[in-house]
Amino acid sequence: MQSQSEVRAGEVPDRSREMMRRLVISALALVGVMAFAASAPAVTLHLIAKEFDKPLPGGGTVKMWGFAQGSWACWNAGGGGNGTAAKAARMASSACTAPLASSPGPRLTVSPSETNVRIRVVNLLDSADGGENISLVIPGQPMPHHGRGNPGPTWTNGSVGKNAGDSGVRRVRSFGRETVVDGGRRQYRWNNGRDNNLRPGTYLYHSGTHPQLQVQMGLYGAITRDAAAGEAYAPPPSYATDYDNEVLVLYSEIDTVLHDSVTSGDYGPGLGTTSTFDYQPDYYLVNGEPFDTKAAATIPGPAVGERTLLRMLNAGFEIHIASLQGLRMQLIAEDGNPYPVARDEYSAILAPLKTKDAILTPAVEGTYALYDGMLNLSNTDGSVGGMLSFLQVGAGTLPPNSAPVAVDDPAYDVHENSILTIAAPGVLDNDSDPDGHPITAVMGAINVANGSLTLNPDGSFDYVPIPATPGVAYVDSFTYRASDGVLDSGSPEATVTISVTVGNNPPVADSQLVTTSEQEAVAITLTGSDLDSDPILYTVTGGGPTNGSLSGVAPVLTYTPDLGFAGSDSFTFRVTDLPYMADSLSDGVVDITVAANQAPIAHVDSASTPQNQGVNFSLTDNDSDPDGLIDVTTVEITKPASHGIVTVNGDGTVTYGPDDDYTGSDSFRYRVMDDDGEWSTNPNGGANTKVRVNINLP
Structure with missing residues (x-):
């Protein structure tokens, strides 16, 4: 008989067979768990890239690119995909066109429990208006996964992958895969199953395609994720990162010349603007808007004693220094990386695309200035703006707006037969505003009595005398107020006095054009005018014509071209009125065209x-x-x-x-x-x- 310990070839003992069965079941269970973890539900965020008009502080608008809040309806318009019909459907769908774009784009907030994040981007930029392919990256985070296919980069020839591109001339145009222009779509995913989960911190998201251009055009925004509820980071042992309130401050700039070049098709090699090397920002923005001292506190802040997380981001090309006046802060992280030790500071240096986090705990109510330590505190056109904002703590308010001060102007003089034209700043030249606001001129209660007046907001004006008795001097006047858009200088109004003088008016010489033929003399009668109807004396100046001669007594002259001359000739003359002997305001010019002589025709x-x-x-x-x-x-x-x-x-x-x-x-x-x-x-x-x-x- 066979003993129980014997095993035939090809057979498995019962105990071994059971163990193998259990291992297989365990392995299948583990695979199931892994599959479940990798396919856990993801939080989905939607963005739409599109062009919009940004109002400028000094008036007018500039074309920008920005992100709008997207939706499933826009993402799925046309049935999905990137075919021609689907892209056209998204370009026309109200679900895509209706949301308003802004720069910065919508703030994206990811909860601490969500590490499986996907951002779906629809590109509504129009190639006919200079629009381009775009992409999405988050500096400080892993590169996004795209579901399938090569993650990038994208090269200038359109190929994708680390070994793509043209041999010898490989240049990257995008850090990752692109969302094509004219209605294309793409999903960017940070997935804990692929070891690229979203890390806690404060970050900028922006286009990773042609970033030196597209970020400046406005394709950026803020995205944040806390380590836990009310906890910015998993703190080092030396300090805490919990907070009660948060404030986000995002700096950016606008170079209107660059924006206009892109949207008008004048940007690129061989065109008016070839690169961003000559970048010169005109406007400085905080959270996408210029500062306005006439508005309420720009940034609602915490109550007294609240630990406040101050998230600071710089989407501009220039360095900015976020500086707090009257408060100190504990810097705890930059670019999503916690410091080993918190740093007590009143300012934070923000390089381009840099982010920093700080904790501040105000002890006193008030409004605290948060300004750019690089002193970019005004716009280049002189309009109110710049990187200045106020952090409101508790019931703190801004200082009250003060009214402008308008001062009487020195007297202006004008002749009764002339027009008085005063250029800007005109009547505002000696006026001021205690708060430094731009001011405009507003017509007052008293208008001119013997003339016609046009007063412009910039202080310039035109005055045309209409004398009640010609030849008699008189004084006219009007009043005005200076306004900052909210308050004006009030009463008493500033007075502008105009003295209208009389006297001799200089005569005016009339220029003329004369035509003759080669070797043919032509009669010329000089003319001029005098408002006072005084007799006029005519005098040829400058030595007379160059290619001919004059005879006669001015104003009745005869011009004879030199022998063989054909072409253009001229001479000048001056008029003087009698008996005042006042020269004309300018010499008159007689232009003479001498046509070449044509030979006679002798017939057979x-x-x-x-x-x-x-x-x-x-x-x-x-x-x-x-x-x-x-x-x-x-x-x-x-x-x-x-x-x-x-x-x-x-x-x-x-x-x-x-x-x-x-x-x-x-x-x-x-x-x-x-x-x-x-x-x-x-x-x-x-x-x-x-x-x-x-x-x-x-």
């Missing part, structure tokens, strides 16, 4: 005569001159007759006498001048004209 002639009998006939009757007259006294025989004699009579006619007993045909050639001394040509352009004579038998 013919005559007949009996044998042995002469004949008299005209050569010039059928000749013509395009710009003058034929000088009949200048007829010249250039080739004599072969069978007779030609006699020039000096009046345009000739007498032809045939040789004795000759019959048949004879000919000769001639030319003639015009009254400018130009020799004729025949209709074919030749220098001489043929004349034929027939001698007939009696």
Whole structure:
């Protein structure tokens, strides 16, 4: 018999078989658990990239790119995918077009329990308006996973992957995979099953495609995740990171020249703006808006004694220093990385795309200035703005707005026959605002009595005198107020006095254009005017014309061009009124065009005569001159007759006498001048004209 310990080849003992069964069950259970963990539900966030118009503090708008809050309806418009029809459907869907874009984009907040995060991006930028492919990255976080396919980067030739690109000229245009322009979509995922879960901290999200351009255009925002509820980070032993309240401050800038170049198609190699090397911001923003001292406290803050987490982010290209006036803070982290030891500071240096976190605990109510220590506290156009905000603690309020101060202006003088035009700042030049607000001029209660007034908000004005009695001096005036948009200077209003004078008005010389032909004199009568109807004296100045001469007594002159001259000539003259002898405000100019002389046309002639009998006939009757007259006294025989004699009579006619007993045909050639001394040509352009004579038998 076989003993119980014996095992046949190919068989498994019962105990071993059971153990294997349990291992298989355990392995299957573990696989199930792993599969469940990897496919745990993810929190889904939606963003839409689109163009929008950003109002500027000084008036007007600038084109920006920004993110809007997206939705499943937009993401799934057209049935999903990136086909032509699906993209067109998203470009037209109200679910995509209706949400308003902003820069910074929507703040994204991820709860501590959510590590499986996906952000779905729809790109509504229009390539016809300069729009581009975009992508999404979060500096300080792992690169996102895309569900399938190569995670990137994307190269300038459109290929994807670390070994892609053109050999020898490989350049990255995007850190990851792109969301194509004109309605494309892509999902970016941070998944705890792929070891790229979202870390706690304060971060910027922004486009990772052409970032030096697209971030400046506005494709950025803030995303935060706490380590636990009310706990910013898993704290080191030396300090705590719990908080009761939080304040987020995001700095950014706008370079309007760059924005206008991109949206007008003038950005790129060989175009008006080739790169961001000449970046010059015009406007400085806090949380996407300029500071306005006339508004309420810009940032609602904590109550007294509350631990407040101050999240500071810089989406600009320049360094900014977040500086607290009257408060101190404990810096605890930067770029999502906790410090080993908290640092007691009143300011935090923020390099481009830098984030820092601090804890502050205000002890006294009030409004505390939070300003850029780099002193970017105004916009380049002089409008109110800059990186200045106020943190409101408790019931603290901003200092009250003070009214502008308008001061009477020095008297202006104007002649009764002139217009007084005063450029900006005009009446506001000696006015001020205690708070430094820009001010405008507002018409007061008293308008001018003997004139027409146009007062502009920038303080410039135009005044046209309308004298009640011409020739009599008088004083006119008006009042105005200075306004900062909320308060004005009130009463008494500032007064502007205008003294209207009388006296001689200088005469004015009239310029004119004269045309003549080569070697042809032309009469010129100089003209001018005088508001006082005084007699006018005319004087030629500057030595007269260059290519001709003047004769006569001004204002009645004759211009004679130099011999052979054709082209442009000119001379100047001045008018003076009598008896005041006041010169004109400027010299008058007489521009003269001397047209080149055109040669006369001598046409073919013919005559007949009996044998042995002469004949008299005209050569010039059928000749013509395009710009003058034929000088009949200048007829010249250039080739004599072969069978007779030609006699020039000096009046345009000739007498032809045939040789004795000759019959048949004879000919000769001639030319003639015009009254400018130009020799004729025949209709074919030749220098001489043929004349034929027939001698007939009696």
